[in-house]
Amino acid sequence: xxxxxxxxxxxxxxxxxxxxxxxxxxxxxxxxxxxxxxxxxxxxxxxxxxxxxxxxxxxxxxxxxxxxxxxxxxxxxxxxxxxxxxxxxxxxxxxxxxxxxxxxxxxxxxxxxxxxxxxxxxxxx
Numbered sequence: 001x002x003x004x005x006x007x008x009x010x011x012x013x014x015x016x017x018x019x020x021x022x023x024x025x026x027x028x029x030x031x032x033x034x035x036x037x038x039x040x041x042x043x044x045x046x047x048x049x050x051x052x053x054x055x056x057x058x059x060x061x062x063x064x065x066x067x068x069x070x071x072x073x074x075x076x077x078x079x080x081x082x083x084x085x086x087x088x089x090x091x092x093x094x095x096x097x098x099x100x101x102x103x104x105x106x107x108x109x110x111x112x113x114x115x116x117x118x119x120x121x122x123x124x125x
Contacts, residue, residue, distance in 0.1 A: 022096045023049040026062075033075070037068040040076050048096035055099050059120035062090065088115065099123060 043062040
């Protein structure tokens with residue numbers, strides 16, 4: 001289903017005034033703990049797309065722990081820490097916009113972009 005078709009079912013305003021600014025695609029695996037109130041999403045094969053331009057972040061993996069209450073001693077938290085993987089806040093939308101548009105100011109995101117580049121060289125300052 002096209003985005004505007006989907007939105008027209010829920011939004012009454014004029015949809016012709018909306019434009020796609022960024023499209024992102026990724027695959028996701030979700031793990032749910034059987035007894036604790038915790039789930040983990042693992043996003044991979046991330047791509048940012050604007051019109052005919054695509055930037056793949058195929059070497060990146062985004063792991064998000066979702067808990068009812070923060071528990072840094074959960075199984076997944078301990079596992080990630082044991083592999084020296086530390087929490088890293090990230091907006092896929094903001095990073096995608098900066099990667100796709102050289103004219104955007106990126107100072108606020110420079111440390112995040114440099115960290116992403118340590119895994120996969122996708123950004124040139």
